[in-house]
Amino acid sequence: MTKILGISAFYHDSAAALIIDGKIIAAAQEERFSRKKHDPNYPFNAIKYVLSEKNLRLNNIDHIVFFEKPFLKFERLLETYVAFAPRGFKSFSLSMPIWLREKLFQKDFLFQKLKQHDKNFTNIEKIKFSEHHFSHAASAFYPSPFKDAIVLTLDGVGEWATTTIAIGEENKLKIVKEIYFPHSIGLLYSAFTYYTGFKVNSGEYKVMGLAPYGKPKYKDLILDKLVDLKQDGSFKLNMKYFDFATGLTMTNKEFSKLFGRPVRNPRKDLIDSFHMDIAASIQSVIEEIVLRLTENIAKEYKKKNLCLAGGVALNCVANGKILKKNFFEKIWIQPAAGDAGGSLGAALAYWYNELNNPRKILKDQMAGSYLGPKFDVDFIEEKLKSLKANYKKKLNNEIFQLTARKLSEGKIVGWFQGRMEFGPRALGARSILADPRSEKMQKDLNIKIKFRESFRPFAPSVLREDLEEWFQINCDSPYMLLVSEIKKDKQISMSEKNYNLFGIDKLNIKRSSIPAVTHVDYTARIQTVHKETNPKFHRLISEFKKITNCPVLVNTSFNVRGEPIVCSIEDAYNCFMGTNLDILVIEDFLLLKEDQNQNLLNDYKSKFEPD
Amino acid sequence: MISFLKEFFEFIKYRKKYWLIPIIVVLVLFGILIVLSQGSAVAPFIYTIF
Missing domain, CATH: 3.30.420.40 (ATPase, nucleotide binding domain)
Known part of the structure; x- marks a missing residue:
């Protein structure tokens, strides 16, 4: 079995991914563990986690692939300084120390850091480098369900490329334009x-x-x-x-x-x-x-x-x-389309493109992007006890019915189930959920729960089978990366007076039968929920539909402004106690805010620097 | 350091960017001066240099 560790780090959103014989085993961003948003540092905790998913030591890993090439980046920097000279001297004088001391010697730097995981790791030649945009392209093509495709990658900058067009055919990927x-x-x-x-x-x-x-x-x-x-x-x-x-x-x-x-x-x-x-x-x-x-x-x-x-x-x-x-x-x-996904792309690129292994399964390989840590029931109970939380353990069926009922009554729920998502979106594993039919929900969620700007929209999670009845779109959008209009018959048209309202005042106008997830232009960023990839979330929305006839829930990430999405039980409980969330559901455990020790309520939002 | 220089030279060779060598030498010397004149390698975040 060939085990490959992919790493992205040192710019923003450091992450690690583990693949074994081409199968994606685990992937996670460092920010979730370090609790520092967009953490750019060496992803020590993320690597530790992905290794633990298969009880591996670093020395068991066959190849370690870094998502970009530092020499090529250095070349770009030098040529840019030369091209713009004498402008840019200040930037040059600030960047050179860090490049000459650290970044240029990234292989050795990585080697030293990797040794911290396992002192038996001694083979520096296991460390390989992929190109930034090639890593992105690989992260988009190899886990996709397509045998062949055009791959378009667009971002800020990697080494030289900012935009690339690649052709993916079978197990080969080739950049054709940049x-x-x-x-x-x-x-x-x-x-x-x-x-x-x-x-x-x-x-x-x-x-x-x-x-x-x-x-x-x-x-x-x-x-x-x-x-x-x-x-x-x-x-x-x-x-x-x-x-x-x-x-x-x-x-x-x-x-x-x-x-x-x-x-x-x-x-x-x-x-x-x-x-x-x-x-x-x-x-x-x-x-x-x-x-x-x-x-x-x-x-x-x-x-x-x-x-x-x-x-x-x-x-x-x-x-x-x-x-x-x-x-x-x-x-x-790719759900982790940003630099975090480069870790996965780098590993996949090595497996398919370098080692020339065939692509055997042509279906979405991201497993709903639920590639992060999960916790077993005994561990959760122990943790809740140590946090002095008051909880009720429910039978599996009860938890869905009870949560759906509370949601239909306007309660806001922290929903913590299964493996954490990889990528910036919460997809029903670490989510805050609410009733989308409520007119005041968008404002309440923004101001009372997320402590963020009131103009920011929320996204709907909809049962896949009910998608076409509610939205003008007819394809899977499991990663919340497509925006579409709400179906015409669900829209409430604005009077001319309302239409001409200035900016944020428009927010207060009811625009559809699910106003909390309808943006001012009648669009929504849709997540389709599939029984196969997230049965629990699917079940919850189905129960909500039984009560309300509405197969849609508001789904926003389980965090406050400036905070990474919660990862552990402790993070979830702290966020629950520091915000106006009414209910917290962790696997089969139900926690009501009114049952909690009021002395544990904390000033939460000030802990995180606004983003 | 020797393996680093070897790898870096291979990189220049592969990229056929020999014309960069004198520039690199001057810039690196200049950079070293800057490094030596500073106590810390902590630089502020600049969008495109990282």
Whole structure:
């Protein structure tokens, strides 16, 4: 048996993945264990966990594959500094110490770190390197159900590439076209994330969520001045307006001058219609680029299937648009499309592409993305006792009926079941659930539970078999990566007066029979729930449907703003006690807030830095 | 260090980027100066250098 460990680290979202003979055994992000959002450090805990899933020691691993190539990245850095010299001296003087001391010697650095797991690990030659975008492409193609496909990867930057087109056939994957740094769709989106006052590499979702409140007034300006977009979807950025190549910020003064306002300071400047229009404009530009790219590659390569990965593939609104255009028969998106998924891609790339092993099973290999740790009943009970929690152990049937009833009564539930999800989305294993029919639920969840901005939308989880009755989409979306409109007959049309309401005021208008998951443009980011991959979640929603006739639940990640999704029993209990969650369900254990020792209630949100 | 230099030279050879060598030498010397003049390798997060 060949055991391969994939690692991504040192930029953001460090992670580890274990595959044995090509089968995905386990994968997890370091942030879940370290409790530091987007943790970029060496994923010690994640590696420890994936090894424990099969009781392995590090020395039992045959190959260890790092998700990118440090030398190639260093080459890009040097050439960029040369190209922009003398500009960029400050960035150079800041980056060189860390590169010359640490990053350039990544193989040795990794070796030393890996030895901490097992002193018997002595073979440095087991460490291999994959390319950043190749890792992304592999993470999208190999676990997909397709024998052959076009693979499009889009992100900020890896070594040189920012956008790649690859062809996947059987067990082979080949990159056929690339767009190089500094021309990057991911960095373009991040530049606007920075400009609208959100954190780069984490606030991109907020820009996407903010977009439907605005109008794409600046789209033409962006396409005219910032991006030279060609008919085939290839593009160049006008670096006159950006600072990221050699500077310490994403945009420069010229950029602010072009839009007529300085960068928003999140500490003192409120979000207004200008920021909403900016968000709408950049979202529209991204969609335009992605649609041109996909239309062109569909025509050029004549493949029926498309696989997507890279951070930009988490832009589910753009994904929904690709789907709607029907350029491809089928689309599959890696649920851990960001850098965390690079760990899995690196391992899979080595197994199939380097070791030339055949792909035997052609079905979705991600197992619903439930690839993280789970806990057995005895352990949970012991842990709950040590936390001084008051709990009731229920029979398996009871827990679903009881939870569904409480949800239908408007209670908000922390739902902790089975293996933790790999990737940024909570998919019913570490989720906060609520009734989507409630008009005030979106606001309540944002402000009382998640402690985050009130404009941010929530996603629905819907039984797969009921999907078409509720949404205008007819394909699986198990990873919550596709956006679609709510079915017309479920929508409630807005009066002209309501339609013209400004931005966030629109939120208070009931827009459908499931208002808590209906965004202001009548769309929703859908998760289809399948009996095969998550029977417990499927069962819960089915019970909820029996009571309410509604096969949909609000599903948001089990965490507060700035906190990684909960991983352990302790994390879940702490989050439960620090927020206004009414109920916590951990496997068969039911915990009601009113039963808990009130002295254990804690000030939770201040523990995490807002993202 | 020797194996590192060997690997790095193989990389340059593979990429056929010999023209980078003098630049690398100058930049690395320059970089070493910066390293020596600093006490810590902790650099602030810059979006594209990591």
